[in-house]
Amino acid sequence: MSAPxxxxxKALRDLTGAGMLDCRNALVETDGDLDxxxxxxxxxxxxxxxxxxxxxxxxxxxxSYIHANNRIGAIVEVxxxxxxxxxxxxxxxxxRDVALHVAAADPIxxxxxxxxxxxxxxxxxxxVEQAADRxxxxxxxxxxxxxxxxxxxxxxxxxxxxxEDKHDGQTIEELRAALSAETRENVVIRRFSRFxxxx
Numbered sequence: 592m593s594a595p596x597x598x599x600x601k602a603l604r605d606l607t608g609a610g611m612l613d614c615r616n617a618l619v620e621t622d623g624d625l626d627x628x629x630x631x632x633x634x635x636x637x638x639x640x641x642x643x644x645x646x647x648x649x650x651x652x653x654x655s656y657i658h659a660n661n662r663i664g665a666i667v668e669v670x671x672x673x674x675x676x677x678x679x680x681x682x683x684x685x686x687r688d689v690a691l692h693v694a695a696a697d698p699i700x701x702x703x704x705x706x707x708x709x710x711x712x713x714x715x716x717x718x719v720e721q722a723a724d725r726x727x728x729x730x731x732x733x734x735x736x737x738x739x740x741x742x743x744x745x746x747x748x749x750x751x752x753x754x755e756d757k758h759d760g761q762t763i764e765e766l767r768a769a770l771s772a773e774t775r776e777n778v779v780i781r782r783f784s785r786f787x788x789x790x
Contacts, residue, residue, distance in 0.1 A: 594735055595623060603628050611703065612748055612764045635768075650677040651781070656690035662788040665693035668781040676774045685770050685778075688752065692763065693783045698747035701780055706746060714741045747780065 595618035603614040603625060609632045621627035651670030658664065669686040676682050700706045718737035722730045743749045748764035758766060763780070771778040 594732075594739060595619060599623065599625070603632075610748075610764060610768065612762070613768060635772075650674045651779075652677055652683055652686050654683065654686035654690045656687065656694050658694055663694050663786070665690045665783060665785045667693060667783040670779045670781050671774065672776040676776050679774065681770065682774065682778070685766065688754070688758075688766070689747075689763065689780060689783070692750070692753050693747065693785050695753040696747075696750050697785055698750060698783075699745045701747045701783070703742055703746055703749070706742070710745075711738075714738060747783070 595615055599618055600611055600614045603609070603618060604611060609617070613632060613635075614628070617628040617631045618625075621631055649670065650673055651668060653666060653668050655666040656664060667686060667690045669682070669689060671677055671682060699710065715734065715738055718734040718741075719730075721737065722733040725733055748767070749762055751760050751762050752758040752766060761769075767778050767780065
């Protein structure tokens with residue numbers, strides 16, 4: 592199917608409380624069938640995790656990663672609801688894994704909503720120019736596809752973790768949602784900074 596509409600994604604999010612990316616992926620996987628998408632999210636435990644997303648995450652950890660050459664590093668804050676979970680080994684390991692990923696993948700934003708408007712507009716203009724010689728009836732789909740692909744590359748939650756062997760090609764959002772479901776707490780990647788010598 593073509594990419595799900597924002598209206599469909601919002602409808603599924605309202606029904607399940609799951610994250611936007613999870614809703615979008617579920618609609619793609621179920622060919623746009625809303626009922627099947629709800630079932631899929633519930634089966635993955637994402638719907639229940641999404642319901643917790645409104646809970647305040649005021650505990651957490653700060654973790655860092657410095658690459659072996661000492662020229663690239665990253666620091667991240669990952670929050671949860673209780674100190675008990677913040678001290679959990681899996682939670683701390685997740686935060687470390689996110690720091691390693693940020694150092695390697697250099698995302699520009701945590702979520703789609705955080706992408707600077709000037710960057711998004713620039714990429715959209717480029718996509719429109721690249722699609723200009725294509726038939727008019729497919730241009731919009733091409734632009735949407737190119738923008739989606741770019742967002743997959745630059746948005747932290749949409750990126751596949753760089754250690755694909757360890758994480759089976761899962762995205763950061765999938766890993767975050769799984770940890771949230773396992774800990775039964777809202778898990779939030781609050782902020783990150785990446786450092787590179789000379790940058």
